[in-house]
Each structure stands twice: as structure tokens, then as C-alpha cells.
Amino acid sequence: MDLLTELANLLGAGQVLTGQDAAPYLTDWRGRYTGAALAVVRPGTADEVAGVVRLCRRHGAPIVPQGGNTGLAGGATPDAEGRAVVVSTRRLDRLRALDTDDDTITVEAGCVLQTVQDWAREAGRLFPLSLASEGSCTVGGNLATNAGGTQVLRYGNARELALGLEVVTADGDIWDGLRGLRKDNTGYDLRDLYIGSEGTLGIITAATLRLYPLPVAQCTALVALPSLESAVALLGLARAGFGAALTGFEVMSHASLDVVTRAFPDQKLPLGPTPWYALLEVSDSESAAHAQERFHGVLQQALEQGLAQDAAVAASLAQSRALWHLRESISAAQSWEGKNIKHDISVPASRIPAFVAATDALLQAAIPGVRHVTFGHLGDGNLHYNVSRPPAIAAADFLLRQDEVYRLVHDSVHAHGGSISAEHGIGQLKRGELARYKSPVALSLMRRIKQALDPDGLMNPGKILP
Amino acid sequence: MDLLTELANLLGAGQVLTGQDAAPYLTDWRGRYTGAALAVVRPGTADEVAGVVRLCRRHGAPIVPQGGNTGLAGGATPDAEGRAVVVSTRRLDRLRALDTDDDTITVEAGCVLQTVQDWAREAGRLFPLSLASEGSCTVGGNLATNAGGTQVLRYGNARELALGLEVVTADGDIWDGLRGLRKDNTGYDLRDLYIGSEGTLGIITAATLRLYPLPVAQCTALVALPSLESAVALLGLARAGFGAALTGFEVMSHASLDVVTRAFPDQKLPLGPTPWYALLEVSDSESAAHAQERFHGVLQQALEQGLAQDAAVAASLAQSRALWHLRESISAAQSWEGKNIKHDISVPASRIPAFVAATDALLQAAIPGVRHVTFGHLGDGNLHYNVSRPPAIAAADFLLRQDEVYRLVHDSVHAHGGSISAEHGIGQLKRGELARYKSPVALSLMRRIKQALDPDGLMNPGKILP
Structure with missing residues (x-):
């Protein structure tokens, strides 16, 4: 039986999208990346996700997990080959448990972040993860990319807010790590390995998250x-x-x-x-x-x-x-003005003034009149160091210089002891640059982990690892 | 050349201990575990640690990392074979950097925890990790076991306090992940994989740690x-x-x-x-x-x-x-009274009363008159659920029942959704039990990570993985 038929048998034909129905899942929201897929599937349970992964493995089909499709690095968009199956987690949208004694909430990966915030607030608690796309991004995507946002200074990134995960592994097994424990030192930290791995090691299907008291x-x-x-x-x-x-x-x-x-x-x-x-x-x-x-x-x-x-x-x-x-x-205002070149970077907070001064000067020398739209989470050393075209240069000409600008800015970040992706991840956008800025030792360790947990290389291929 | 000679050439003969000089490193502080070693070596730099690892690999000698030797699970004691080289990190005791703008401190693995607390305090900052053995345990050991202690409720475990690590891998390479960044989403989370891995994947040689304002x-x-x-x-x-x-x-x-x-x-x-x-x-x-x-x-x-x-x-x-x-x-008071059977467990805080009532009753039924010395970090759901012998039973007879008591208590922990090791790790003490309480999926993932990063199985063999 072909994969499409098997997927339809597993999930129901209505949850296997092709053609026009699949299109919204195949382009990222900024319109920077467009791919193709054999199908977009919408499983409704972790068991169904596991079933999809097993079917894809049997057929050798690449698997591209996708949450709210609000990523900024193309991590949820398949490549152009058309062999991949995009696994949308949006139907995994149930609240599994909310415990105000232990201050934990257990939600499925497809829950929209704002919905989780609302559930917490209705119970008199704060779920502090907060970012611009919170009305449409999903918790699964937040964890897969280790999202940051505006409250990291006090509450940490998505990583620090997760106590336990449920994950469908690259084998199609379910790892039930959904625990609300504050302390659990029983072996390797699988949770933090999946967090931030952008769907290249498995698919997060649910999470137990920390809640905090609401501020008075x-x-x-x-x-x-x-x-x-x-x-x-x-x-x-x-x-x-x-x-x-x-x-x-x-x-x-x-x-x-x-x-x-x-x-x-x-x-x-x-x-x-x-x-x-x-x-x-x-x-x-x-x-x-x-x-x-x-x-x-x-x-x-x-x-x-x-x-x-x-x-x-x-x-x-x-x-x-x-x-x-x-x-x-x-x-949004920058988008209204036209395309610009964005950088999501971090350096130690104390070095930010020196970094900005040095990088602004280098950019002005390279592209006189370029405009610096610099803002961000200073408390975390995280800047959105965005660059807008000078009025004298046409938009299309400016974007042609994107790679040159990336190189200049990221070299400067690296020289200042910083990171070329503070909170957006690597996806396909910065995959090539990882080879430039990560040490060979770190890259080798990452490749060996990938090989160990996804030996056939079917989980979100072409993302993160150069 | 034999390994001992090569080690002496690398480190100087004075840093390669054998015989009586090695003895203090071959028994854990509670006297529960005693092993044997070809030698105990005391490298003074990360480069020397890397050199030791490469030599041991070449000779096929197992490597047992050791910090302050204050562990409670036998994780730093070699087995009885006598082929292992114990790598003591105590001479890696330098303060590499302290930054009060970014609130970070970078210290080598062999620094005693209290010394790090003191360095922070002298700079007007708090390093909040605090535990009973802080006068002799080392930061490297704290990270290798993801130590907890009394301030976890507010500041988290050792894991949450670490921003970056320097690690000598099982290959004898140095991974320089010593960054003080609050946000860095560039690939797999190697830091958290090494933290809590108890020396079975590599040797932590330095860390960049978070500092906090001193309370007024x-x-x-x-x-x-x-x-x-x-x-x-x-x-x-x-x-x-x-x-x-x-x-x-x-x-x-x-x-x-x-x-x-x-x-x-x-x-x-x-x-x-x-x-x-x-x-x-x-x-x-x-x-x-x-x-x-x-x-x-x-x-x-x-x-x-x-x-x-x-x-x-x-x-x-x-x-x-x-x-x-x-x-x-x-x-200490319990030790004065004689040997007792200790459990370092966690369950969700809300379930602690039910757990204690149920487990106390089961123990009384099994060993009438047994005394419950129960205390711990309630804020983290972490109890030291210790069991002292009834006066009517001789100490030696009571300890003969240790495995039965472990089984009873840990089965009850598991039934209450808890962890059999909250903050002490697995070491050799709880290795067998991991097979009983971890899911086969989790164990398989852990084994594959171990195989990928330490293919010859030389890093601290016989620890953690069953």
C-alpha cells in the first residue's frame, strides 16, 4: 500500500491534506521559505503521531514537524523535493492537567501559547512565556525552538519552564517523560536534549510546564x-x-x-x-x-x-x-516599511554597547546610510539587531546583500563572545553559518547524537546540522 | 611504554598516586564503596585532563572522574578490577573570571563549592548553590551529579545555575562551551547532557555560573x-x-x-x-x-x-x-546513631503526605518498630526518607534488609509518580533500580547516547546505565 493510503487509513482521509489544502503549511509566515510535501497530516493524539512516524520510516519518507508555523528560521518548512510528510501538531490541543498545589500545567504540543496563558490565569496562576506570536504559536514549537520572549530575565526561556515532556522518538516510540518533578536525577537529561532540537530528534507531543503566582x-x-x-x-x-x-x-x-x-x-x-x-x-x-x-x-x-x-x-x-x-x-512596523535584514543575536549584556558601536561602524562602511533598527531584551543580552536599507538603495538591491550583512554582523557577534541565534533557533536559515561559528568538537558531538537517535536521518532533514 | 610511565611523563610523577597515596580516593566518604585503581592522577589543567583521557583510551583503561569524593551514590569510586585510572579534578581550582556586570563567575571544576560562594560574596554577589558538603564538594562534582540542596526552590539545581561548560570529551578533545550567555539557541543542548551524566560521557573541567544579587x-x-x-x-x-x-x-x-x-x-x-x-x-x-x-x-x-x-x-x-x-x-546525627537506610526521593509536593502515610505503613508492616527519620526540601517535593532500625533489631541484621527496604520505598515512590533519585544521582548505588523504574524507551535513548559519545565505554563504566 502506498504511504498516502496508509496515512489516510490511520488518521482518516480528512486529516491527510494535499494540493491547495496543504499549501498554507508549506510556506513560512514571513514568506521566506516555500517547500513541497507528499502530504500534510494532522494527527489528533500522540499515538497517531507515533503511527505516522512509523509509517514514514517504513516508506523512507522525511518527517517535518510543524506547530503554529510562526518560526523565524524556516525550521518547519520542508525542502522542495516533495517527498516529506509535514506533521502538524495543531490538533494536539488538549489541556491534560492543571495542578495549583504543585503549580504545574500539562498541555499538548498543539496548544496555542496564549490559550495556555489563559488557562493558567483562570486558575489564578501565571504561565510566563510571552512573545509576539503568542496568539498563534504553539507550545510544542516554543519548546522545539526553546523560545525566549519578554519574561526571560525573570522566568527563563521555554527550557527553564518545562519540567517534563512527552516525545514521539524517531523510531515512532512514545517516551513518556511527563513529570512535574522539580528534582529528578535519574540519568541523562533527555528533556533538554529534545528542547531546542527543532524536530530533528523527535516530535514533542505534550509538556508539563511550571506555573508561578500571579503578580499582585x-x-x-x-x-x-x-x-x-x-x-x-x-x-x-x-x-x-x-x-x-x-x-x-x-x-x-x-x-x-x-x-x-x-x-x-x-x-x-x-x-x-x-x-x-x-x-x-x-x-x-x-x-x-x-x-x-x-x-x-x-x-x-x-x-x-x-x-x-x-x-x-x-x-x-x-x-x-x-x-x-x-x-x-x-x-510589524518594519514589515510595513519593507523587507529588512534581521539578526537575533546575544552577547554578554556588558559588551552590548561595544558590540553595537563596532558593528554599526562596520555596516556604515560597507553600506553607507544603512539604518540600524536595534532593539531587544537587554536583560538577557539579546538584541534584535535589524538593518534597514538606506533610502538611496532599492529594496531588491539591498536584499541581494543579505548574506554579506549576515556575515559581517555574525562575525562581529562571534568576536564579542556572543551567539548568532539567541532565541529563534537555526532552522534552515542559519544552518550554513553553524559550521562557521560552532567548534568542530561541538559539531561532532551534535552529529553523533543525531546519528544515534535518528540513524536514518528522517527527522526534519536539512535543519540545524550543517 | 606502559600507561603509568606515560601518565608520569605527562603530569610529573608526583601527580600519579598509587598504593597508600591512592587509598583515600578509592573509598567513598561514607565507607560504602571501595574500589581499586591502576593509579589516581591529579592533572592541573584541562589540557592535562585531555592528555590523560587520550592516554587511557590508547591503553584501553577505564577512566573514573572524581571531585571532592563526597557523593552519596558511589559514582566516583572505581570497581574492584584495578584497571581504572581515577582522575581527580581537585587541582583544577582556579577562578578564571568573575564579572559583576553580567553576574557570572567562571571557575574550574575542582573548586570547592564554599570557595566559590566566598568569591561571589566578596564581589557582592550570591552564588546560591548550598548543600551540607559544601566545605569539601567540588563544583565539577556538583554539576556532574546536578546537585540540589537548600536553595533550589528559588534558584534551581546546579543545572539551572550553569550557563556554560568546558568538558573533556571521551575522545580526549576539549569542548569549550564556556559562555555566559542567557540565551543561545544554536543546536543541541550539550551543556545539559553533560550535567547530571556523572562522568559517564566526559569530564567537566570548568563552568560559567550564574550569580545573583546578595539579599539585603x-x-x-x-x-x-x-x-x-x-x-x-x-x-x-x-x-x-x-x-x-x-x-x-x-x-x-x-x-x-x-x-x-x-x-x-x-x-x-x-x-x-x-x-x-x-x-x-x-x-x-x-x-x-x-x-x-x-x-x-x-x-x-x-x-x-x-x-x-x-x-x-x-x-x-x-x-x-x-x-x-x-x-x-x-x-550527622543519624550517622552517630549508627547505619541507616537512606532514600533521596521526590514526588509532587501535593502527594507527599499520601506518600509518607502509605510508605510508613508498609514499612511498619514489613519491619515492626522501624523508625522514620523523614526530612528534606519540601519546596521541591524532595524528601530524605531515611529509615532507622528498631531497637530490637541488631544493626547488622537491619542492614541485611536494605535491598528489601529500597524496593518497598522506591516502588511506593514510583506509584506516587516520583523519582528514586532527586538530587544524589544514580552512581553505582541505584544503577540496578534504574532498569526497574525507567521506561525501556528512555533506557534505550540513554544507551544510544552513551554509545555515540563514548563508543569504547571507558568513561566511568558501571555507573548510571544498567
Whole structure:
């Protein structure tokens, strides 16, 4: 029997998509990658996922796992050959358990992140993973790429929020590692091996995640800064002053917010123009008054030390949301302006000013007039170091220089002890670059792990490993 | 040339110990395991460690890494064959870097944990890993076993505190993964694979670790509780009330503190007898007054709700230390009483009362009059569920029943969804049991990883994998 027929027998014909029905799964949301597939299948249980993997193995068909298809590195798009089966996890969307005594939630991989946040909130708990695509990305995709976002400073990446996983291995077995234990030292850390492996070792089908108490109050402020050095100094002040209450520290260049106010004229900057802005969020377990009091204490220090020039403290939830909305609109505003060249990089926070100064200068020398739209999670040393074309260069001509820009920026990241992918993963986008920046020892270890766990190389081929 | 001569040529004859000089390295500190070795070597650099590994590979000699030799599962003791080379990391004891901007410290594997804590404190920072053997255990051993301790509730296990590692692989290569990045999604998580692998995949030679701000004030209290159920309810109250300020939540049965006051008569209990005690610690980033105020608020609630019967709040650092000293003296007091049967287990915190009630009853049925010395890190669901002999049974006869007791307790842990090793690892002690409690899928994945990264099986053979 052919694979398509066997898949239809297993899942029902309605869950095996081909032709036009399959098309939305074959292009990533930014439209950068388009592939082809024998079929897109939509299993509804972990057992069905395991069955799909076993069938694909028997037929030698590559398997491409896909969550919400919101990835930024082409990790969920098949290649052009058309032999692959895309396994969409979106129908794995059940809440399996929520435990407010142990503060854990167990959800299936296809649950949308925002839905998981909502389930937690309805139970009086916080699930802190938060990122721009939270309305459509899935928890399985978040774990497969070890997603970051805006709360990493306090709560860690997706990795730190996962206590247990259920995974369909490359053999088509189910590994039931769905435990909510805070401590479990019984052998190799399989959980963290699958997290961040972008579907190249298996398919995550469910996870037990950590929940936290909901903050009693939050305080948000936009702070005007004379320089990036001041931003780093303010981060130190905020870490010391707020401790674990500091839940957000974003930085944005003037150009980043300028493009937002041009693209979305209804969004207003509450402060006058300044080279850099920081967005701070403090979460308090006591009261709004206590949060405000602490906040003003640290801001006062920052103003007195000349680190900050001015600050707008949100007086209401609506104002706080408006400040976050400025930050979260940068990517969309950049898209409105046209294609740009994005970098998701990290360097130690203390080296960020030197990195930005050096890299800006190199880019200006290479492409005079290029615009730097630099923003990101300064608290984690993670910048979205994006580059927009100079008005004098046509969009198509600018994109032709993409690889040259990648090389320049990533060489600079590497020289500053940083990472060429802070939170978006490698996918197919940065696969070639991994060979340049990872040590041969690390690459050899990774290849041997891949070979050991997926000897036929059918799990998401062409992703991560160069 | 024979291996001993080659090792002496590489390291100098003084760093290759045999005979009586080697003896202290060949028995674990509890005296449960004694092995034999061709030699104990003491390399002083990662390059020397790599050289030792390459020599041992060439001669087909097993390699047993050892840190402070304070492990509780026999993971650092060679077998009786005498072919192994024990690689002591104690001379790798340098502070490589301390960065208060990025809040990271880079230390070599042989640094004693307390020394690392001291280096951090001298720089105005906290390195929060804290456990009973901190005066002699090494950071390398802590990472190889993913050590836990008393601050896990807030700061996580050794795993969560490590940002980067330097590892000598089983091939004798050096993997330089010493990065202090908070975000780095560039391929498989090699770091977490080596952490907790107990020297069976390679030898950790250095680590970059997270630092935290020092708390401005701490508040500690011993609370008298009518039941273990009350302890779990108090934990919920404390988590909600303190948030991230809750840095310790230990529980101790009456029998646990009774053995301390009998063994060490100078240690006094500040509260009258009660079935259970909780030791709470809150770390505050504001002031001592603020810490006390919050503390009294939560305790008041607990007293009003009948969860707590009484509480002794430390009024000074000395009193706080005395309370912690009670907790930390339980193991030593048990040793003073004679051998006992220890279990380092975890179950979800909410299931702890049911687990203890069920397991106590099973043990009493099997060995009437057995004494339960139950204590541990309730905040992490981690109990040291220790069992002392009934006065009527001779010590030697009691220890003969050790395997029966292990089986009974670990079967009960497994039935309650828990782990048979929460923070001590598997070593040789629990290797056989892993086959009983790990799924065949998990064991197969682990074996394939071991085979891929250590194909000749020379790294710490006979540990972890059944």
C-alpha cells in the first residue's frame, strides 16, 4: 500500500491534506521559505503521531514537524523535493492537567501559547512565556525552538519552564517523560536534549510546564536614556534594586520607535526624542502602592546618577499596555516599511554597547546610510539587531546583500563572545553559518547524537546540522 | 611504554598516586564503596585532563572522574578490577573570571563549592548553590551529579545555575562551551547532557555560573505543624505570600530533630514537641524591617488558619544559623546513631503526605518498630526518607534488609509518580533500580547516547546505565 493510503487509513482521509489544502503549511509566515510535501497530516493524539512516524520510516519518507508555523528560521518548512510528510501538531490541543498545589500545567504540543496563558490565569496562576506570536504559536514549537520572549530575565526561556515532556522518538516510540518533578536525577537529561532540537530528534507531543503566582501588581515605565552604556548601567541598578521583581527590561533605539510612530500614527511616544529608550516592568507580590514606591526609588537613583533623562511611568493598565505595544509593534512596523535584514543575536549584556558601536561602524562602511533598527531584551543580552536599507538603495538591491550583512554582523557577534541565534533557533536559515561559528568538537558531538537517535536521518532533514 | 610511565611523563610523577597515596580516593566518604585503581592522577589543567583521557583510551583503561569524593551514590569510586585510572579534578581550582556586570563567575571544576560562594560574596554577589558538603564538594562534582540542596526552590539545581561548560570529551578533545550567555539557541543542548551524566560521557573541567544579587536581609523561622498536610498547605501560603522571596522551605519530622538533640545536646529546639517542623527562609531585596513585616503577615495567616501551632522567628543571624544548623545536623546525627537506610526521593509536593502515610505503613508492616527519620526540601517535593532500625533489631541484621527496604520505598515512590533519585544521582548505588523504574524507551535513548559519545565505554563504566 502506498504511504498516502496508509496515512489516510490511520488518521482518516480528512486529516491527510494535499494540493491547495496543504499549501498554507508549506510556506513560512514571513514568506521566506516555500517547500513541497507528499502530504500534510494532522494527527489528533500522540499515538497517531507515533503511527505516522512509523509509517514514514517504513516508506523512507522525511518527517517535518510543524506547530503554529510562526518560526523565524524556516525550521518547519520542508525542502522542495516533495517527498516529506509535514506533521502538524495543531490538533494536539488538549489541556491534560492543571495542578495549583504543585503549580504545574500539562498541555499538548498543539496548544496555542496564549490559550495556555489563559488557562493558567483562570486558575489564578501565571504561565510566563510571552512573545509576539503568542496568539498563534504553539507550545510544542516554543519548546522545539526553546523560545525566549519578554519574561526571560525573570522566568527563563521555554527550557527553564518545562519540567517534563512527552516525545514521539524517531523510531515512532512514545517516551513518556511527563513529570512535574522539580528534582529528578535519574540519568541523562533527555528533556533538554529534545528542547531546542527543532524536530530533528523527535516530535514533542505534550509538556508539563511550571506555573508561578500571579503578580499582585505590575509597574511599567518607559525611560529616556542618553546612550546604550546608560541602559546597561540602569540594568545593573534595576537588578540590584528589584531582585526577582524585575520581570522585563527591553531596550529600543530611537530609530526603532520612530518607525513605529510612522507606521502606526495612533501610537504616541510619551517622551521626547532621545537616542535610546528602556522599557522596564516590575512585578510585585505585595501591592500596587509597594510596586510604585520601589519603582520611583530606582528611577530617582537613575535620574540622579544621570543614567536616565526622563521617564514615563504607566498610571494604569491601559497605559502599561500602550508602552508594551510600542515595543511589540517594531517588527510589524518594519514589515510595513519593507523587507529588512534581521539578526537575533546575544552577547554578554556588558559588551552590548561595544558590540553595537563596532558593528554599526562596520555596516556604515560597507553600506553607507544603512539604518540600524536595534532593539531587544537587554536583560538577557539579546538584541534584535535589524538593518534597514538606506533610502538611496532599492529594496531588491539591498536584499541581494543579505548574506554579506549576515556575515559581517555574525562575525562581529562571534568576536564579542556572543551567539548568532539567541532565541529563534537555526532552522534552515542559519544552518550554513553553524559550521562557521560552532567548534568542530561541538559539531561532532551534535552529529553523533543525531546519528544515534535518528540513524536514518528522517527527522526534519536539512535543519540545524550543517 | 606502559600507561603509568606515560601518565608520569605527562603530569610529573608526583601527580600519579598509587598504593597508600591512592587509598583515600578509592573509598567513598561514607565507607560504602571501595574500589581499586591502576593509579589516581591529579592533572592541573584541562589540557592535562585531555592528555590523560587520550592516554587511557590508547591503553584501553577505564577512566573514573572524581571531585571532592563526597557523593552519596558511589559514582566516583572505581570497581574492584584495578584497571581504572581515577582522575581527580581537585587541582583544577582556579577562578578564571568573575564579572559583576553580567553576574557570572567562571571557575574550574575542582573548586570547592564554599570557595566559590566566598568569591561571589566578596564581589557582592550570591552564588546560591548550598548543600551540607559544601566545605569539601567540588563544583565539577556538583554539576556532574546536578546537585540540589537548600536553595533550589528559588534558584534551581546546579543545572539551572550553569550557563556554560568546558568538558573533556571521551575522545580526549576539549569542548569549550564556556559562555555566559542567557540565551543561545544554536543546536543541541550539550551543556545539559553533560550535567547530571556523572562522568559517564566526559569530564567537566570548568563552568560559567550564574550569580545573583546578595539579599539585603533574610528572615528565618522554625514553625511547629500538626501534620504533613499542614506543611504542604503552609508551602502554598508561603509561595503565594512571598513569591520569589521564598528561598527555603524545609520540613523535618519530630524523630529527625529528636535524633539531633540526642546526638548533639548543645543544640536546643526553640519549640515544644510537635509531629512536624518547617524551616522557612525569606530573602528580601529591601530591608530587614520589610522582611520581618512580610514574614509575620504570612505566619499570622498560618496560625489563624490552624496550619501552624507555634513559630520561632530568628531575631539575629546567630539564631538563624542555629535553626539551619538543626536541619543540617540530621545526617550527622543519624550517622552517630549508627547505619541507616537512606532514600533521596521526590514526588509532587501535593502527594507527599499520601506518600509518607502509605510508605510508613508498609514499612511498619514489613519491619515492626522501624523508625522514620523523614526530612528534606519540601519546596521541591524532595524528601530524605531515611529509615532507622528498631531497637530490637541488631544493626547488622537491619542492614541485611536494605535491598528489601529500597524496593518497598522506591516502588511506593514510583506509584506516587516520583523519582528514586532527586538530587544524589544514580552512581553505582541505584544503577540496578534504574532498569526497574525507567521506561525501556528512555533506557534505550540513554544507551544510544552513551554509545555515540563514548563508543569504547571507558568513561566511568558501571555507573548510571544498567
